[in-house]
Amino acid sequence: MIPSEQVDGSRPTTLSDVAQTAGVSVATASKALNGRPDVSAATRRRVLDVAELLSFAPNEIARNLASGRTGTVGLLTSDLDGRFVLPVLMGAEDALGAGQVSVLLCDARGDAIREQHHLRALLSRRVDGIIVVGASTNARVSLGQNLPVPVVYVYAPSSSDADLSLTPDNVGGGRLAVEHLVTIGRRRIAHISGDSSYQAARDRSTGALAALADAGLELVGDPLFSTWSEHWGRDAAGLLLSAHPDVDAIVCGSDQIARGVIDTLRDLGRTVPDDIAVVGFDNWEVLATNSRPELTSIDPNLQALGRAGARAIFESIDLGSVSPGLRKMPPRLVIRGSSVSRR
């Protein structure tokens, strides 16, 4: 329900309104409402009742001015339309919103100038902390170590290891994919990925190769790198199959690529997963669950990443600081029909 104070269009009830009609001082009213111990049960009850009656809502602005903390954190993202920042953002909003803190959202649109602008705005608003969410897992420049509030970098790590960064473990993800395929008996495994200028592409590839080596296997052909698109997946699968018709599994650098790959495999009359198993990356639900068959994929756990980021901010506020460094968060394997046949 909407507080009735607003119904009559008059100015919002203030603490002193409450105090006055409860017959106490503002100080006492404040203590009562904030659950401070040094108030008699009777007066507390009375103040609470009056506050309820007047549907008093404390002015956070004033409260902040007095207390020094604003109960807001800035969320500085560089690419709001990215499908990756979103889950992160949700996780953060989740962990923060559960408490009393609100989120100030800023989208720099990948523009450094705009980012500085937003940074200043956040600082002026005296946020208690800042979460920087990048659009790719490539490292980004630091906001600097001398900010008056804690900063944590999520998804895209800071290029400075004096900062705290949380990013998905892409190497581990690559391993996971191959280990799964080896487990289900595949031995002739190929790799099709996206733009090799992305750290993510290189890391996933590194992980996959490492896992292959551990299993005493070698990659079938060279890894194929190009763009993060279905088109490339389709083309690459064609290239791969004509060069190495005997592959029995393909690790893809993204779900988009995987969908393209599956598309071509069907066109070529190869069945997935019986003939060739396919593993995607990102676990992007819309893509993964709508393909035929549905996509086994590596889920980078972005929401957990966001939550961890928010928690790191809290820690940093409480403890005064937090140990910096790059923390890689473990991904998880989501098995669907493209690697294990289902009936």
Place this chain on the structure above:
Amino acid sequence: MIPSEQVDGSRPTTLSDVAQTAGVSVATASKALNGRPDVSAATRRRVLDVAELLSFAPNEIARNLASGRTGTVGLLTSDLDGRFVLPVLMGAEDALGAGQVSVLLCDARGDAIREQHHLRALLSRRVDGIIVVGASTNARVSLGQNLPVPVVYVYAPSSSDADLSLTPDNVGGGRLAVEHLVTIGRRRIAHISGDSSYQAARDRSTGALAALADAGLELVGDPLFSTWSEHWGRDAAGLLLSAHPDVDAIVCGSDQIARGVIDTLRDLGRTVPDDIAVVGFDNWEVLATNSRPELTSIDPNLQALGRAGARAIFESIDLGSVSPGLRKMPPRLVIRGSSVSRR
């Protein structure tokens, strides 16, 4: 660059710091910095220089307390993961962020309790306005008309016409799709859409039928409604083609459905667009540009919707109020290879 005040870890410079080192009173400093007329050019220069030197950043919190306006608007969304709210949100953030106002983001996760919680928080933070962004174009319950700040509903309209709502014109979108197909010479047009419990599905269908009637045509078969998925698109296309093998165009209720449809058409050996033209809805880039052929689609212009919403808030603040009602924003047609063959 980061203000140097923060570099030395001390407390942020305040207005009185500036005043003091400039040798004036805080009042004068305030006037000088805010461009008020009653300050001599000389002192203004001096104050500005000092402020620059000390990299003074006014404490917005304090400024707000004194001025009454906070320069923040609340963005209350019910489904952050929705691919629809996002562009809206970007548009809003765009229009707002360009000025001096910041965005407080709240995600209610579709939970009414949580929404009330967030609403209170926003009100406590004394936001200047609230933009409510729903996850579908179905109407949603109003927050009430007696809030102390202007509210505008974007994407999902309010069920109360005492509120201002901005939503895409789905009827017009449906018309647009059919008109395009008629223009390129199609006459046997069918319609496959999503969940008919969605207003969007019904509206798009209504628009399509109206445009057909205007062209003196009838729909081939009944509209097929089910889920908003590729799976359904595939199945529906199969059903449709076996019942009406002679269709020459299919209007789809979403891009996902369109992709499924195209998939099946290829399986059945029908070519798109020469044999059968396909139009999607939403213009969801990742889906539309990665299909074979790329999808012609109706773009609901969500970002423009978000911008309009933000502007409405401004108006409402400036003018004291704004005329309520449901405003439908025109979509636009994006032509790609699924309706017009390209070489």
Place this chain on the structure above:
DNA sequence: CTGTTAGCGCATTCAC
């Protein structure tokens, strides 16, 4: 336990 006294940082009267 309660009320009085001070600010938080700034904008805004008013005198000077």
Place this chain on the structure above:
DNA sequence: GTGAATGCGCTAACAG
């Protein structure tokens, strides 16, 4: 032109 005084709504010492 400038500065001293006042208050925004609240919290945080203190003193009773």
